[in-house]
Amino acid sequence: MQLSQLRQEFVLHFGEMGSRWGINRTVGQIYALLFLADEPLCADQIVEALGFSRSNVSMGLKELQSWNLVRLRHRPDDRRDYFTTPADLWEIVRTLVAERKKREIDPTLSKLRELEMTRPAPGDEAAHARIAELRRLIETLTRFHAELEALETERLVALLNMGARLGKVAAGAGRLLPMRRKA
Amino acid sequence: MQLSQLRQEFVLHFGEMGSRWGINRTVGQIYALLFLADEPLCADQIVEALGFSRSNVSMGLKELQSWNLVRLRHRPDDRRDYFTTPADLWEIVRTLVAERKKREIDPTLSKLRELEMTRPAPGDEAAHARIAELRRLIETLTRFHAELEALETERLVALLNMGARLGKVAAGAGRLLPMRRKA
DNA sequence: CGCGCGTTTCAGAAATTCCTGAAACTCATT
DNA sequence: AATGAGTTTCAGGAATTTCTGAAACGCGCG
Known part of the structure; x- marks a missing residue:
């Protein structure tokens, strides 16, 4: 998937800031992507959008979960995990x-x-x-x-x-x- | 110089925490040492107490200054810089x-x-x-x-x-x- | 059970950050 | 301007952290 200019810049910025925040670049970018996403995303969509390895995304999501910064969603007839950030x-x-x-x-x-x-x-x-x-x-x-x-x-x-x-x-x-x- | 048990533990703890705080171990330890010190210390005393290289201490002090976390002091007839943390x-x-x-x-x-x-x-x-x-x-x-x-x-x-x-x-x-x- | 789909783990490669010693620099003093 | 005490800079080695691909694992389903 190609990110729009807006999303792209936002994601890259959060990646850079990530380091100052004690989370790493990857995790920052994943979070930023989820934050702007119009609907929950699953790991593969994140891989697709950001170009990280599958396992890296998996780790990143795990870290975000340990921070309680993402919520888990499911779709009917699909056992993949989908992730969002809280709306509030x-x-x-x-x-x-x-x-x-x-x-x-x-x-x-x-x-x-x-x-x-x-x-x-x-x-x-x-x-x-x-x-x-x-x-x-x-x-x-x-x-x-x-x-x-x-x-x-x-x-x-x-x-x-x-x-x-x-x-x-x-x-x-x-x-x-x-x-x-x-x- | 040999640090007392108390100071030693405090310094090591701040070193470890340093990483979570976005400053590195060395800088954390230097800060901790200054924080507990009964009087201002100069770079060489810090080298002596912590066993880092002179240049590393110099860098660390520079970083602490850029954070405004240390104050500079001078002694009469001594042009070395002495450092303290604010009393308040x-x-x-x-x-x-x-x-x-x-x-x-x-x-x-x-x-x-x-x-x-x-x-x-x-x-x-x-x-x-x-x-x-x-x-x-x-x-x-x-x-x-x-x-x-x-x-x-x-x-x-x-x-x-x-x-x-x-x-x-x-x-x-x-x-x-x-x-x-x-x- | 064995298959398919998805997730997690892990060892090592890649990248980054930290630390050091040596050299350069500053500046008051003679 | 030479000396010397003190500080800063810097290139490269050491240590740490991040990232990857491959393999292991989990689990619902026929």
Whole structure:
């Protein structure tokens, strides 16, 4: 299949960006292709469109599935897997954030907790304290993320659009509420 | 120099995570070392502590500077560069977010705008619309980021600690204010 | 069971990224 | 302008990651 100029450029761009995103070029391109596709695609259609080897596409799809970034569909009388991306873009963003947190933050948080449990050797007191401080900061962010995660999209979008006005809310809160210490 | 167990583990962990973060192992380790160091370190001290080649350390420091993640210090009567990480962790988070946005989001936003300018070929209408939708979503997030960026740390932390209560604020806003369409 | 259709695994080739040592460069000092 | 401490650049070797084709596997069906 020949991709249109539009699709072609979009796909190539996502391929390049893929590397900056911790996914590889192939996976980025597959995702981009699915994102624009008018209907679900099966592995062979992807091979056809992008010219990768069959196994590479298979791997790529597996990786996208492990990221929860694609959905599986089936057609009657056809046992091939067809793939789509969720129609709701906000859902995609949530998934992306959640998965990156899982891969990039959570392991570090465990490690920090583990290090914090040990008694610092002489000379390591300041370093130990710095680790604790970092751990607290990450937990604050994590808690905040969990709470946003729990909002329905409607409210989340309303919140985002409130933007700067939140600053005032926060200023009020800062004065009126006992702030959790240190943070 | 022999690193203490604590520092050693922290440094190695950041090295491993580095790869998931789009910086390489060396750079991750250098950053971790500086982060825990009780005082600024110069390149040779880093070589000594981590056992990398001098030029590798030089490259790594250059990359960290390009990310704005380290600060330069000098000692009287010593023209070597000494490096530290900012004492304020929130400043580090801000930098990190800003830089990642610059590298991972901004180029895509330009590309999407560019693609959106072109008239879609027949058959590409839906794809074109999806691109526009994605562009709008990224702009919403970008605008929000810019507004958080502008808050002083105090307010930002207060906001983060408000957490779930923001949901209520947003619900109110959703009803009372004309929401920007689509979002 | 044995066939057909589809997916997954895997070892090695290809490509990319990382790291090093040597050489080049900078700049204050004599 | 020569010295020397310090930094940067760079070509190529080392290590890692990505990609491929071939073979193995899974499973519904006659």
